[in-house]
Amino acid sequence: MDQKPSRKSRLSLADLERETEKFLTPATAKEKAIIDAAVALIGERGVDGATTAEIARRAGVTEKTMFRYFPSKNDLVRRVLFPIMLQRGLTRQWETREKQIKARAPSLKDWFIAAASEEMAMVVKNPGIARTVTAEMIQNDDIRGAMAELWQRHIWEPMLESLENLRADGRLRSDVDVEVLARAVHCLHVGYFLTRCVFAPDRQWDDAGEIEKMADILANGASSKTGNKSGKSGKSIKSKGGG
Numbered sequence: 001m002d003q004k005p006s007r008k009s010r011l012s013l014a015d016l017e018r019e020t021e022k023f024l025t026p027a028t029a030k031e032k033a034i035i036d037a038a039v040a041l042i043g044e045r046g047v048d049g050a051t052t053a054e055i056a057r058r059a060g061v062t063e064k065t066m067f068r069y070f071p072s073k074n075d076l077v078r079r080v081l082f083p084i085m086l087q088r089g090l091t092r093q094w095e096t097r098e099k100q101i102k103a104r105a106p107s108l109k110d111w112f113i114a115a116a117s118e119e120m121a122m123v124v125k126n127p128g129i130a131r132t133v134t135a136e137m138i139q140n141d142d143i144r145g146a147m148a149e150l151w152q153r154h155i156w157e158p159m160l161e162s163l164e165n166l167r168a169d170g171r172l173r174s175d176v177d178v179e180v181l182a183r184a185v186h187c188l189h190v191g192y193f194l195t196r197c198v199f200a201p202d203r204q205w206d207d208a209g210e211i212e213k214m215a216d217i218l219a220n221g222a223s224s225k226t227g228n229k230s231g232k233s234g235k236s237i238k239s240k241g242g243g
Helices: 012-022 029-049 054-058 063-069 073-089 091-103 108-123 128-139 141-168 179-199 207-220 227-243
Strands: none
Touching: 012 073, 012 141, 029 054, 029 063, 029 128, 029 207, 054 063, 054 073, 054 227, 108 179, 108 207, 128 141, 128 179, 141 179, 179 207
């Protein structure tokens, strides 16, 4: 009952969208109770730690009833995790990014703020599930492979195209390597998520303020002119001392 998705059925965008629609519109009150219980337990304990017996107990149904709605634990896990995967990593999030970056005069800073703010607003609703999704993508070869393929098509390639358009329009430096920039954006997103939701979840976070500061550093850098001058001066002194 705890099997992982089979390699024989490749995960597709249609699969994620189908499970998301069912997640959002459960057929009965019992189905909703089972989904809500699974969301809570998987968020607290991860996929392996959330047993079907405990999910059924928390939902107020028998395991037999639960299995009438979800023939296996894997079916229930898909119903819980796939909507988060879709919202975190694929087209729904990219649509907002794409609108921001293709607007007539957006800055890189404005685009980053819009994209990161939407992502964090979704993540903080249930950070436990977001952590579980991340862990599953790291540990589960089938999910990771399928998600990587979808990510390549729906996130990476459109992002590169849009950043190249920004560069062509003169809104990025002409010498910027857009692939490096895109990777830097991903690093900021993932790094903030890990710090915010994994390593220091109990800290009082100001997401809007943190995202604003990250966006400013991404767009404008962190070095000061004074620091650059100091560095040049230091080099000159070292050279004289060596002479």
